[in-house]
Structure formats: structure tokens, C-alpha cells
Amino acid sequence: MPVNEGKCESPVKDEEDEIKPSAPPLQVITWARIILDEAHNIKNPKVQTSQAVCKLRAGKRWAVTGTPIQNNLLDMYSLLRFLRCSPFDEYKLWKAQVDNGTKKGSERLNILTKTLLLRRMKDQLDASGKPLVSLPSRHSCTDRLKLSEDEQSVYNVLFTRSRSALQSYLKRCENKNDNSKKCSDNPFDKVAHEFGIENSNPSAHRRSSETSSTVHILSLLLRLRQCCCHLSLLKMTLDRVELESEGFSLSLEEQLSALTLSEVATPDTSSTVSLNGTNFQAEIFENTKKSTKITSLLSELETIRNSSQKQKSVIVSQWTSMLSIVAVHLKKYGYTYATIDGSVNPKMRMDLVDEFNTNPKGPQVMLVSLCAGGVGLNLIGGNHLFLLDMHWNPALEDQACDRIYRVGQTKDVVIHRFICEGTVEEKICELQAKKKELAKKVLSGMGDTFSKLSLADLKILFGV
Template identity: 70%
Template sequence: KTLTCFPGFQSAAKGDSTSGMHSLLSAQLKQKKATLSVVNVEALPDKGERLRTQVKELEDALESLSLAAASQPESSISQSATRTTSISPSCQQGGTILLPSPPVSDPVHHQASGLHLSQGYAQMFGDAQMHAFYGGKMTHDRLLAVKNATCEAIDHLHKSLESCPEPEAEVPDPSGIKVTLLAHQRRALAWLLWREKQNPCGGILADDMGLGKTLTMIALILAKKIKAKEEDQRKEEKKLQTWLSKTDSSIVASKGTLIICPASLIHHWKMEIDRHVKGGKLSVYLYHGPNRERSARVLADYDVVVTTYSLVSKEIPVKKEEAHNPTKDPEQVPSHSAALLRVAWARVILDEAHNIKNPKVQTSIAVCQLRANARWAMTGTPIQNNLLDMYSLLKFLRCSPFDEYKLWKAQVDNGSSRGRERLNILTRTLLLRRTKDQLDSRGKPLVLLPNRSCEVHQLTLSKEEQAVYDVVFAQSRSTLQNYLKRHEGKDLNSGNSFSSNPFDKVAKEFGMSQPVSGVPRQASSTVHILSLLLRLRQCCCHLSLLKKTLDTLELQGDGIVLSLEEQLNALSLSCSPSQSDSDPKTMVALNGSRFPSQLFEENSQSTKISAIISELMAIRDTGDNQKSVIVSQWTSMLKIVAVHLQKMGLRYAVIDGTVNPKRRMDMVEDFNTNRKGPQVMLLSLCAGGVGLNLTGGNHLFLIDMHWNPALEDQACDRIYRVGQRKDVTIHRFVCEGTVEEKIATLHKKKKDLAQNVLSGTGSTITKLTLADLKIIFGV
């Protein structure tokens, strides 16, 4: 049937292929969206309503055309699908953090034959043996089954909202808890209990960092153990018995909860349970260390077992091809398998669940293999980069059919308004998010916290520092220009996927392709540009950082692990045996320019160090026993700060990746409770930016800027959280006229994305682009 109902649509000739019609519709859709993006719709008589309607109709037509394409050869279908997913998403303004009311759910279409709807529906409820919807030749029946399963799942989720507790509905504190839950925690508990009666069982607790998610989850464990309703018990036992009937005796049923967290938090969980739960109410075992318990039956007897992501990744074997397919519970588990895999848990909780945001990594695949009745993801930052982060969480939750990557991309993450509606339903149903500044229906704050302010210290580099920065900047700019001459229009537009290179993570953020394999690394390589960018950021902090090799720990945040020589073959920093009259011992050569060597010594006060010292002196002079937390992404920078703290006579402690979990918690306790303890806590952004409670401090210094603003937000919430009694000040330091100002702009872009996704209206454009690089370097 010829499609003729869209304004401006030209009928296809009789001999035109479906793919040709698809291209024509895609072009019209792109044109309409472009018009929407540049026209002031408020000035139009209908406020742009007609244009938006046309966009929606074109999107629907393209979706219908995909079904029609099934009658063509497989190659045709493949080409059509490729074009469909390449349409640029329409950029809509983000809403508030409160999720909007759901739109009308997708209509359920009647289906023909092939994979029946009941099969797709069964898969949604966890049928372990169902096959993926995509794969092989996608016939008309199979494409129709995909659409039917999607509609059925969305309808089911939408209908479940009818029984969802009201936003301010509360349940009483569970028996056995020693503290009184705050109102927002009792409301969250009501929602958690509701989700454990739904399918999929569990969800995402995405409350803002510092709102007490840990205590809320402990309350859930207590409530389900002590006050679980009989029908819930029967349902869980029935599911466990189903597993046991299909498997050998190596599977052990448990009523316990498995908690998986970063290694830095394993002792924190036990301490929180000991602190907030009456003795004997919950038995806790830390599955950690070389002498850990190996018996599944012993582990199954505990109420709570706490382990780490790294240990799960190490013990559970995975196959890389499982990354994008729904996870199945195998009918048989070998008796020699890891103990964690041989227990059928009542629930599995992922703390700091953004650790599995990449579905391809071993950790992400491994946690999905665990058997559980309920699955929970806890994270204050469910979206850090793009919608792939959300897919990873849904895969862990086994939210079928959206736990299949190809279906997720085709039906949700496709840039269409229909896809955004489906995402909206998913987030409204499966995700609970409240923020610290949120108000309830009476206009009162969700949680009473002290005031928080942010001071941005605009700094001007000294004359000498600016001269060094200019040398590095000029080299970086030249490198980028050479790169553009060789690669623009080639690798950048090829659409080639990235391999698992060490610098891929950052290269992806910049929208760049990696150098061609086998080509010698030259100064104008992608990795060299990124290395120079990192050096520019270090110039803004302290010039002594330029002397240091870029070690692995410091570069993990940027995804670069190459040596200094490999990365900076065109930027040399060394003592200069110059033929000038100057003393060669006091001069340093940097890319042909010469500077006093004292600038590059740790005991030299850089502009940023001077500003930090000045603020710390002012805080000490108040005599109010105020404490500070200083955060850097580079441990080498923390060591430099420590040198100057010693000069001041300030007591300090350091938490980085070298501090073991037990020692870390002791240091946190000393900082929070001992008035004569450390006055300053030096904190590594990646090692200490999550999970720690540092409410003993009320000043936080972000002394350098990371590309990922979510990491910085996590660090800020170490001190601004439930339990803080003093007003909090966040200190940011930005050197004017440097790359740091550009990073601040990019931060806003990523934060807007995260909020848009959580409000159900987000687009998927997140990577830093080549245009961003051109802006940074003025090319």
C-alpha cells in the first residue's frame, strides 16, 4: 500500500524499492526535525504543533515500513534497519527531575503466526529458556512478534502503575531497626516493597547521593524477613522450587540477600548494619579475602552476604557474546562452580550500580548470571554518559524484552518520540529518584539538610605558569591541526567501531577513531592529542606534574595507560645544557623554550596551591573546628598538596587506591568523630569518590576538573548528605583562559543529558565531538 498521508510526501513510482521509500521518508523526517530545531515555534500560529504531528507521523510510517521490509531479501532489511537507526534524535528541552505522567501506552497489535505473543510475554516473566527475539533472518512474523512483545511489556508495566503507592505513602519502620527512618525513607520502603511484588521483581533505587539509600535497603531486608506476607513467601518458594526441580542438588535455596559493592564499601555495609540493626536480627558475612567460605550451603544460611564486584568478576566465568543477549539461568550448574553461583538468592543488590554501565565488560556480564528472585540496582547516577548505561541496568534486572540489546536499540534507544515514551514508562515503573532539593506536596523539603553553597574561585595563572601553558597549548593546537589534515573525512566519518585499546574510553568521548592498526604512532595521533589535553589540565594545577610519568592509576579515569615517552614524543621536559650564560642546573627546557627549574619543584606554590592554602588558613582561623576534604583525580597532585599541608602544620589523612578497605573505614571514623583527628582529608576522585560518608567535613575542594561531572557530584555528596549538621561549602577552582573553562561548559552538556533521561525526555547525544576539540584549541 502506497503511503500518501504525509504533507509534502511524493508517491513512489511503481518500481521503487521499499528501501528507496525508506530513504525518502527518512530524508523528510530529517528535514522536519531540522526545521523544528531552528525555527522559533512560539512565533508560529499553532506553536509548532503541525510540525510535531508530521514528525510523529513520519516516525510511525518508518516503523511500519520496517515490517513491510521483511518480505524483501535479508540484505534489504539490513540496509533499511541501518538507515532507520541512523536518524538523528530530536533534541527536546529537559523537564524537571520529577517524572511526568505516562503517555497512553502502545496499542497491542494482532499478530499472525511464528513466535506467538504468549511466548514473548512468558519471556518477560523470566522464562529461562526463551531465545532472543533478534538473530538470523528477520521474517515478517518475527518482526511482528518483536513489536507485539514490546507493546505487551509496555502495557504490563503501565498497568502496574495502578497499584503503585502514592508518592507520600509511608510504611512503618520494620521491627528490629534501631533508628527512626526519615519520612522519605519510609516512602521509599513502601515503593521497594511494592516493586518486589511486580514483574520484573526489583528495580532501581536512584535517590540522590547522600539521601540514605543504604539504610533504606537495610530496612527492606528487615521488613521482608520479619513481616513478609505469606503469599510473597509462597511465590518466592515456588520460584525457588522451580529452579531446584530443573537443576541438580548443587543449587541451594536461600532467603538471604547478596550485596555487591566496590571493595572500599564492603566494611561500610557491615558497619551500617551493626549500627542500625538490633543484635541478632540479621546475620552478616563478608565474602572477601583468601580465606572466604567456599560452601554454598553455609553462605545460603546468612541473612546478608556482602562481596565485591572484582570478586564476582573473578569467580564467575563469562562469554563476551552474552553481553547483548538476555541472560538465562542454566538448568545445570556444575558442583565445582563458584559458591555465589550455586545459591538461589532471595535478592541481589548492586551498590554503586553504575559500575556495570558498560554491558560488554566481564563484571557486568558476571553479575547478570547470579540467580535471584529480586534484583536491585542502587546508584545516585544511573545515567553518566548515555542511554547504554540504562540498558545495562535493565539487563541486570532481566526486564524482558528490553534486556536484549538489538531490541533495546530498535524499540527504545532509537531517537524517536515513541522510543522516548517507552523509556518514560520504563523509568516511571522501575526507577525511584528523589533529590535533596525536592519539595513534597506541602512545599516542604524532602529532607532537612543544612545550606549548601558553591564558590567558584576564578584564578589567573602567574606569568611563568602562563608561559609554560602557552607552550603546551601551542603544541596541542598544532597536533590537532595535523591530525585534522590527515584524518578528517576519513576515520572520523567512517563509522568504524572502537577496539579495546587502552585509550578507547577517552577517544570515544571525543568522537574520534583510533589510529589504524600497524601505523607507527606519530605526534599527531589521537592518543597524543588526549595526552596533551591531560597535560594542559595538569598545567593548571602544578607544573611539577609535567615531570611525572603518567602512571596507570592516574590515567584510568581518562582511559590512557601508555608511557610518557609513547604519549609525549613531541613534548619534552628536561634539564637543558643550554649554551647560554644561564646556569643549566636552574633551567628546564620545554619543547625548545627554557624556564626556571624551581617552577617544576613540588615545594613551589603554584597559583592553585596558593589559593587552596589561603582558603584553608581562613577556615582554620575561624576556630570553629571545621574540617575540609580535598579531592583530586591525580594521586600525584594529592602528594603535592600534602607537602604544603605539612608546611602549614595541618593534620591530614589520605585515602586513595592503596588504602585497604578496613583501614579506610577506620580513617573515615577518625575524621568524622575525633576533634583532634585529621583536619584535612585528601581524597582520590576515583578511589574515594563513591560510598564514603565524610560528614565530619563541611568544606570540599575540587582542585582539578574531570571530564565526567557525575564523578565530581559523587565526591561532593561525601560531605553533603544525611547526617551533616554544618553548612557545606563546595570550592571549585577554574583557571581563566584555560582548558578548565571549556570543561565547565562540557559538564553542563552531560548533566543536561542525565536529567533529561531521568525525566523521560532525554536524547542520546553525549560524546564530546570533534567540534568540541576545535573550540578548545581555537582551530
């Protein structure tokens, strides 16, 4: 994992700040040094965690993270605010002088980066030419899959519905010439959040019609992504935790309007399911049915199981419901497995990790949710990692991969990615590449211009 440190001298404002009688105990103390590990967790300056750590008083401040920029330059601002890097810890000045899309702003950011950043990479060499960290090789392979006929048919129905919803939204915006600025200023608050851009409070009860349309389209987009994994995910109600991980929330009415999937009576004995008015055989929506990705996953696992070397695998998905489906098929084919998600308490989590890493007869496969397993887990007992689905934020995927590719790993590591051709997943790859390029330019100090992901990205996804 690359390590990034920033530090500055004791800020004057810490000495001048008056301590309020009602201040929390940690804010009363003036610390000699504060080291903020996993500092990317404060990337949103509006959340309470970010605000709380920035109020702490200290002589020196360090921020340590492997992913200082996950989405856009706002992530970097949050770190500078914690570090008290005056005057750029003031948001208005930051936007005016740095994050303004100009060459001059880019130059200022490069100076800040070179001054504050100490970066260490796994493949970096020391002065004598030896690796800083001795690790085995790492390989990444992308399996480009083609949806089955049934899956493609369901996907086409959902895609048509989603594309139509987006086109309707765009048309409404175009017709509001009198209020064009409102449309341009609020072009998908929820999309902005999903792509990591500042957005309004997703739990707010009062939403404009534009925002409501946005949430509706994003719920359909979520279903398109799930459709690429397993059709049975479409039967499940959108869970609140699942929605929060996506960066938005839906009312019950919005959930029902986002997708209509119901069993219908037919003259014959076969069970039929109606998806937005199109009928399909109900069996293709059962979790026991093999999807394209499940079939490919099982094939790879069988190859690993039959190899001469004892190897274990880690399977990652952003949806716990997908992990449950995988578990059904693992059990059917005789694989031993364990699951780590948000419902597993810390003590049990460490026991599962130890069993996986140290016991050769322990679980052959570890199922990990992206949010729960992205950080803080050492899973070096496995040397194959499977990313079943794609997330908007490539940094989360990279952190998940680092669970097995870290100090202590003795076997060659293979990262497997599954992408369904001709689907929204291919478009997500393009958006991920943009974010990675942004982070690369900033961290290397070579960036000339910076761009934010916007409504234009939605148009790319749906070919509008």
C-alpha cells in the same frame, strides 16, 4: 543522595537457563531478590563485573544508585540488562528502538523511566511539606583564577603542541576520502572512552595509526589539565594507574613522544628546563613552588582556620600526585592532614575516617583521590570540600561532594571549585553541562533528543 530503584518480576529466562557444571557458586543459586548497590559500577556492559552480575539468577532485581546516567544512554542500558527488562535488555533492540536519536526512541525511554524509576532527592518534600531528609544548607562557589605569567607561558607551549596535533589528525582524515567511513567510525576511540562512549579495548597491542594519534593527543590534553594545577606534575612520568583512570594506556614510546621536558646546561649557574624546545627556569617546576591553585587553596584554608567555628576541610583531586604536592604545602603552613587514596587498605581507611569525623583534635584536612573517595566514604567531619581539578564525568564530582553532604552533617556545607580562565578547564565546564543536561532530561522523563559527545568536543577544547 538520590536513590533510584528498578525492579521487575521473575524473568522466564532465569527458570529456563541451564546451569552448567562449571558455573560459579553464586550463579548456581536462584536468589529470591538481588539488590545491586552503587549500580552505576556496571555502566560498561563489556567489563567482567557487569557481565557477572547480569548472569545471576533471581526472582526480583533492584538497582540502587545515585547516578544512573553518568555519560550517555549506554549507562541506562546496562541497568536494564541487569534488571532483565525484556526486550530492551537486548543491545541490538535497545539501539534500534531506544538509543537511536529519534523522538520515538526518546518517548520509549521516557516510558521506561517512569515505569521503573523511583527517585528521591535530598531537597524533596513529603506529603506534609516537610523535607524527606533534614540537612543543613549547601553552597557552591567557583573561584575563577588567572594563571601566573610562568604558568601561562608553559600552558601556551603545551596548548600549541596539542592543537597542532589535533589539526594534523583532522587533516589526515579529510585527505582519506576513499576511506572516510573509517575515519568517521573511529574518531578517537580513546576520546570516546573518556567521554563515556563505547570504545575498543584500551589494552590492545595492535592499534591503528589513527588510534595512536588519538592517544598522543589525549596525553597532551591530560598535561594541559595538569598544567592548570601545578607545573611540577609535568615532570612526572605518566603512571599506569593514572592513565587507566583517564581511560587509556600509553606505551613507553608514546609517553616519551607526548612530552619532552629535560634539564639543559646553561652558561650561568641557574638551572633551566627545556619544554619541547622552549627554555624555562627549573624552579617553577618544583613541587615547593606555589601554583595559582595552591595559593588560592591556602588562602581559603587560612580563612577557615581563623574562623570562630571549628571547621574541617576535604580536598579532592583525580591525581594522587597532586595530593602529594598539596601535602607539601599543608605541612609547611602547619596544617594537620591525612590522605585516603587507592593505596590505603580498608581497615586503615576506616580508622582515618573515624579520626577525622569524631576527634576535634584530629586532622584538619583530609586529602582524597577522586576514584578512591568518590563512593563509600562518610566524611561529615568536614564541611568544606575543595575540587582542585575538573573531571570529564561530573557525576564523579557530585559523588565526591556527597561525602560531606549527607545524613549526619550538622554544619553548613561549602563546595569550592577552582577553574583557570582561558584554559581547557573552561571548555570542560561546557562538556560537563551537556552531560548533566542529558541525565536531567532522562531522569525527569522530559527528554526529546539525545546527543553523544564526539570528536566535535575535541574541536571545542582546542578551538579548531
